[in-house]
Amino acid sequence: MKLKATRFIALFMLTGIIFGSSTCSAYAKPVQKNRQYYEERGEIVWEVPTQDKLIALTFDDGPDPVQTPQILALLKQYHAKGTFFVLGKWAEKFPDIVRQEQLEGHEIANHTFAHTYAVRSTAADKYMKDMEAAEDSIVSAGAQRPLLFRPPGGYYNDMVIQAAKQKGYTIVLWSWHQDTRDWALPGVSAITNKVLNNARNGDIVLFHDKVESKSHTIDALRTILPKLQEQGYQFVTVSELLAVKAREAAKGGVSSSLPRKQP
Numbered sequence: 356m357k358l359k360a361t362r363f364i365a366l367f368m369l370t371g372i373i374f375g376s377s378t379c380s381a382y383a384k385p386v387q388k389n390r391q392y393y394e395e396r397g398e399i400v401w402e403v404p405t406q407d408k409l410i411a412l413t414f415d416d417g418p419d420p421v422q423t424p425q426i427l428a429l430l431k432q433y434h435a436k437g438t439f440f441v442l443g444k445w446a447e448k449f450p451d452i453v454r455q456e457q458l459e460g461h462e463i464a465n466h467t468f469a470h471t472y473a474v475r476s477t478a479a480d481k482y483m484k485d486m487e488a489a490e491d492s493i494v495s496a497g498a499q500r501p502l503l504f505r506p507p508g509g510y511y512n513d514m515v516i517q518a519a520k521q522k523g524y525t526i527v528l529w530s531w532h533q534d535t536r537d538w539a540l541p542g543v544s545a546i547t548n549k550v551l552n553n554a555r556n557g558d559i560v561l562f563h564d565k566v567e568s569k570s571h572t573i574d575a576l577r578t579i580l581p582k583l584q585e586q587g588y589q590f591v592t593v594s595e596l597l598a599v600k601a602r603e604a605a606k607g608g609v610s611s612s613l614p615r616k617q618p
Contacts, residue, residue: 511528
């Protein structure tokens with residue numbers, strides 16, 4: 356009788372462990388793979404909070420034979436550095452412009468070869484090949500091997516993150532409050548006001564140096580660059596901004612975090 360009772364108790368306890376563990380896992384809070392998750396892991400950069408008046412201007416989708424040289428001339432005029440997230444297909448077609456960007460002290464970064472979006476149906480091997488093709492085009496144009504990668508449209512998932520890691524890239528997006536949407540031709544004033552009214556230390560601003568039709572970006576920069584300079588801002592590359600972050604972290608005193616707005 357005592358043996359039966361002992362077996363019953365053992366069976367009861369084992370059942371409780373099995374069902375208890377499954378209940379805990381069923382009700383465990385799922386991991387929220389949001390901006391905070393990726394920022395804390397250092398897998399994606401949106402901006403770099405800092406006490407210094409630094410701002411990074413970034414330009415996507417080029418180079419363009421008309422628009423990019425005009426932007427480069429303005430950056431030179433105001434002693435500003437920018438980061439160009441180039442498409443491999445255009446780097447291949449206009450290598451002289453890529454070399455000019457490099458020679459004038461700007462940063463060249465990878466934006467895929469053909470503006471490939473990372474959607475659910477995008478195969479990892481296809482995406483990786485597109486990244487590699489863009490890198491090859493950039494290096495063949497005479498620029499240094501890029502260290503930064505921006506997924507087209509800002510579309511990212513775990514596949515993109517793993518692909519970037521394998522290639523040794525840091526994924527860089529942009530400050531949510533500094534998406535100028537210049538590709539949609541919103542007007543010079545809209546672009547100018549977006550940047551000037553929201554400027555904060557450590558911002559990464561999103562522009563495009565290849566826009567279909569007549570770009571509003573160039574005229575907007577004619578106002579943005581001198582105005583931000585008057586406010587004491589210095590225009591740096593994204594890698595220079597990341598270096599500031601690394602120095603501040605090494606000192607053990609990361610500067611105050613910037614409040615983040617939802618897009």
